[in-house]
Amino acid sequence: QKEVEQNSGPLSVPEGAIASLNCTYSDRVSQSFFWYRQYSGKSPELIMSIYSNGDKEDGRFTAQLNKASQYVSLLIRDSQPSDSATYLCAVKGTTDSWGKFQFGAGTQVVVTP
Amino acid sequence: EAQVTQNPRYLITVTGKKLTVTCSQNMNHEYMSWYRQDPGLGLRQIYYSMNVEVTDKGDVPEGYKVSRKEKRNFPLILESPSPNQTSLYFCASSPHERNYGYTFGSGTRLTVV
Numbered sequence: 001q002k003e004v005e006q007n008s009g010p011l012s013v014p015e016g017a018i019a020s021l022n023c024t025y026s027d028r029v030s031q032s033f034f035w036y037r038q039y040s041g042k043s044p045e046l047i048m049s050i051y052s053n054g055d056k057e058d059g060r061f062t063a064q065l066n067k068a069s070q071y072v073s074l075l076i077r078d079s080q081p082s083d084s085a086t087y088l089c090a091v092k093g094t095t096d097s098w099g100k101f102q103f104g105a106g107t108q109v110v111v112t113p
Numbered sequence: 114e115a116q117v118t119q120n121p122r123y124l125i126t127v128t129g130k131k132l133t134v135t136c137s138q139n140m141n142h143e144y145m146s147w148y149r150q151d152p153g154l155g156l157r158q159i160y161y162s163m164n165v166e167v168t169d170k171g172d173v174p175e176g177y178k179v180s181r182k183e184k185r186n187f188p189l190i191l192e193s194p195s196p197n198q199t200s201l202y203f204c205a206s207s208p209h210e211r212n213y214g215y216t217f218g219s220g221t222r223l224t225v226v
Contacts, residue, residue: 008153034214043203043217044156051212088156090214099144099163099207100171101215105155 003027004091006104013083013111019076021107023089026070032092033072035063037085038106044088048074079111115140117218119204125224126194134189134221136204142216143209145187146171147179149200150220156203162187163209194225 003026013019025033032051036044050056050063050072062075076083086106093100119136126132138145146161148171158171162181176198178190187206191198201222205215 032212036214043220046214046216049212049214092211092214097169098209098211099146099161099169101146101158101161101207102172103148103156105153 004089004102004104006087006089006107008105009108009110011107011109013076013079013109015079015081015111015113017079019074019079019083019109019111021074021076021087021089021109023072023074023104024070025072025089025091027091027094028067028070029094030070030091031094033063033065034090034092035061035072035074036088036090036103038088039085076109079109081111081113084109084111115216117204117206117216119202119218119221121221122219123222125226127226128195129193131190131192132194132223133191134202134204134223136187136189136218137185138187138204138206138216139185140206140208140216141184142206143184144207144215145181146205146207146215147177147187147189148203148205149173149198150203151200159189159202191223194223196225199223199225 035048048063089104147159160179162168204218
């Protein structure tokens with residue numbers, strides 16, 4: 001079982017709709033969680049971080065964390081063609097291993113005009 | 114400009130010929146890390162470093178070496194490359210803060226023939 005799991009997609013979303021991406025993790029003591037966006041051939045770019053249960057909003061992006069269910073999600077509101085990319089969920093190690101940072105395989109999002 | 118710089122961007126080499134991929138960051142970050150990215154497998158952590166002279170293995174360290182003699186530099190060494198090390202490699206850095214993610218370099222596409 002992979003430690004960080006995501007649906008690979010592709011997730012097809014009409015322009016203007018909400019894209020919903022999910023991620024589960026296996027290490028119950030994980031504390032910090034991140035969402036990255038990666039365009040084809042480019043490096044991953046950090047878009048959101050979350051470490052407390054509940055929702056965190058930043059512009060059109062909302063990250064949701066449920067530590068009891070070991071579940072992180074990302075909502076993209078008013079999806080635009082420029083949001084077409086692969087979205088990577090990442091989980092940071094615990095206090096004595098903050099350098100250890102594991103990624104899911106990513107969910108490809110395709111926003112259709 | 115704050116950045117992680119890795120060189121070269123593209124490299125084709127032959128099996129068994131030692132090579133080094135350089136990585137440098139100008140953000141005074143404590144943590145640095147190397148990842149490889151392969152289709153269907155996502156980003157996998159090779160090694161990470163918490164500070165000068167302090168390194169630890171990630172998930173796929175076999176066949177790789179690293180060193181951290183200066184805070185800003187973290188080279189990746191392949192002493193005897195093999196074709197299964199053909200991949201896209203990313204260097205990344207992060208401050209020593211719980212809720213900060215890694216910042217990635219532009220990537221090095223390595224082909225071993």
